[in-house]
Amino acid sequence: MYKHILFATDLTEDTEYLLEKVRTMRSFTGAKLSLIHVVEPLPGYSYAYLGIEDIEGQLLTEARQSIEKLGGKLNVGSGDQYIEVGPTKTKILKTAEDIGVDLIICGSHGRHGLSLLLGSTANAILHGAKCDVLTVRLPEEQ
Numbered sequence: 118m119y120k121h122i123l124f125a126t127d128l129t130e131d132t133e134y135l136l137e138k139v140r141t142m143r144s145f146t147g148a149k150l151s152l153i154h155v156v157e158p159l160p161g162y163s164y165a166y167l168g169i170e171d172i173e174g175q176l177l178t179e180a181r182q183s184i185e186k187l188g189g190k191l192n193v194g195s196g197d198q199y200i201e202v203g204p205t206k207t208k209i210l211k212t213a214e215d216i217g218v219d220l221i222i223c224g225s226h227g228r229h230g231l232s233l234l235l236g237s238t239a240n241a242i243l244h245g246a247k248c249d250v251l252t253v254r255l256p257e258e259q
């Protein structure tokens with residue numbers, strides 16, 4: 118059975134929906150649980166455009182606060198909470214390998230048309246992961 122699960126969270130309201138599934142998978146397997154959130158770097162011009170000097174720093178601070186809260190809800194200590202900066206898919210897959218997880222849990226939006234062709238994060242994880250992946254279908258936006 119699974120020994121180490123990585124929950125990839127975008128820290129949006131979707132996370133609440135995924136919480137119960139993550140909890141269930143963890144108690145069912147007795148696995149260790151780690152969390153990851155990736156902050157995508159912004160292009161240089163956005164700093165001047167938004168007039169905020171250190172957007173990335175702010176995003177990181179907010180991400181750290183949110184993942185800490187999530188860690189509290191899921192009983193995951195700070196040593197098992199990962200905040201990475203870079204391309205989302207690459208960072209999730211690299212961390213999954215580095216820490217040796219055997220299951221990644223992520224959400225999946227039912228997508229159609231162009232966004233399906235371009236590929237969602239879930240798709241990218243599913244195709245690139247060397248371990249099993251549980252993609253949880255998220256409720257459709259109304």
Ligand code: AMP
Binds near residue numbers: 125126154155226
């Ligand atoms: P998306 O393809 O953006 O609809 O995201 C699908 C799922 O990928 C989310 O429910 C999360 O599980 C995961 N995900 C998306 N963005 C991130 C992120 N920045 N960091 C970690 N996981 C993410």
